[in-house]
Amino acid sequence: MSQFWSKKAKEAKPYVPGEQPAETDVIKLNTNENPYPPSPMTLEAMHRAINSDLRRYPSPTVTELKNIIAAREKVAPSNVFVGNGSDEVLAFAFQAFFEPNKPIKFPETTYSFYPVYANLYDIPFQKVPLNTDFSIDVENLYDSVGGVIFPNPNAPTGLALRLGAIERILQQNTNQVVIVDEAYVEFGAETAVKLTELYPNLLVTRTLSKSHALAGIRLGYAIGNEVLIEGLERIKNSFNSYTINRVSLAGAEAAFKDEVYYSTTINQVKQTREWTSEALRSLNFEVIDSTANFLFVKPNMNAKFLYESLKERGIYVRYFNESKIDGYIRISIGTDAEMEQLVEQIKRIISS
Ligand SMILES: Cc1ncc(COP(=O)(O)O)c(C=O)c1O
Structure with missing residues (x-):
């Protein structure tokens, strides 16, 4: 067929x-x-959200959750995007910031969803070799044509870059978006969120799947300059107005309070x-x-x-x-x- x-x-x-x-x-x-x-509080909040309100669509703007994330990350709500797992946030980011004919760069050994999205959205890519100890060779990520993406810490190696190294990557790609995928950051690496104030080309993505034991509710988010966030919203609102369901929203809001x-x-x-x-x-x-x-x-x-x-x-x-x-x-x-x-x-x- x-x-x-x-x-x-x-x-x-x-x-x-x-x-x-x-x-x-x-x-x-x-x-x-x-x-x-x-946490029990998270589960209780989700149980409470299973009620007659489920006949209504959830919030298309997820304002309350954005406010909570903004307060936690010390940014403005306009610097926050929320998606159905960070995979969805990444899929939107590939469409919002990367272009066909402009190769992006990512490490040779890394999260294997990046080449999948690149293929799906016709974005050419260059896989750059790691150092022999599996650390990311920062200079290899300089001067991209179309943008850069890497996890910090990297997967599947678990090795993290320091913020100074991330800043060098940002400074050598000022006309392209650099995505730092922080799916695992809360287990011991330094977050690059504070660099989003200085670098309008930086998007940091996060997830509740790992640190907050909520892989089952599919909740991810991104922090960046409000222009980047608006770009993500434009793609999201061209795809599905209501990506986050009511039960997941209740769970995520409660998780951040616990x-x-x-x-x-x-x-x-x-x-x-x-x-x-x-x-x-x-x-x-x-x-x-x-x-x-x-x-x-x-x-x-x-x-x-x-x-x-x-x-x-x-x-x-x-x-x-x-x-x-x-x-x-x-x-x-x-x-x-x-x-x-x-x-x-x-x-x-x-x-x-
Ligand atoms: C590096 C990396 N980024 C993003 C994700 C996606 O996480 P989720 O879609 O559950 O938020 C994963 C999942 O394993 C991952 O390893």
Whole structure:
């Protein structure tokens, strides 16, 4: 039936998300979700939002949530855009700021949705090599023709750039938009939000999927100069007036009011990350110092074999069949009990 497909549908190269196994008794360390539940206050707010108001469309302007985010990030509400997951924010940003015929730059090893959007919107791109230690080679991102995008910390490496390095990238791309994707920033990197005041070409994107344990409600946002935000609104309002549903809005608003809970769970994830890194290093695994909620690890055996062996034992991690990183696996940080199981099962695989 593909004769019915448009050229775009035929030529699309869709993103392949990490597996979402149907079984519930597995240890799921493959999509960088938070191992802890959303806070009770967040869940209560969402339960309360399931009421007869659901017959009405949600707010097209999400003013209340923008006000809350603006206060948290110390910017004006006109500097805030809200989307249905940061993936949607990124999709709008590619359309709002990048052009066909003007190649954008991003790191060679990075979030694999960037080339997918670029292909979908006919934006040419150049993948720039990383340094041999997997850090981003800042100078490679200078002088782009069409714009720059990178995660900070980068995924799947977990390595972060300092703000000085990000400023150099901004200063060398003053006529192009630079997107800093901060999906994982709250687990230990420095946010570039304060640079948005100085650099009108900087857009910072964020998500509640990781730090706030809300991957299931799809809530992302962006901070930037109000002209950039208006560009995003123009694209969004040409696509769907009501991207954020009422229940997600209620959950996001409540989550930002319950920061003590989330900072406690974030700290717990960081502590678990540290001891797990040490435990894996003691098994002679190479573990990159991570500022995110995952570890990028070179095992002392074939990475694909380890990924498959763990899966047989009910532990899902992520393996990328891509050149330069096919010797590595990415492991999301779970609870202490889950990571103890992981280490235990790895030891058994080694000894078998
Ligand atoms: C680097 C990066 N950016 C953005 C996202 C998208 O997050 P979401 O759409 O859940 O906000 C992810 C998800 O894994 C990611 O790894």
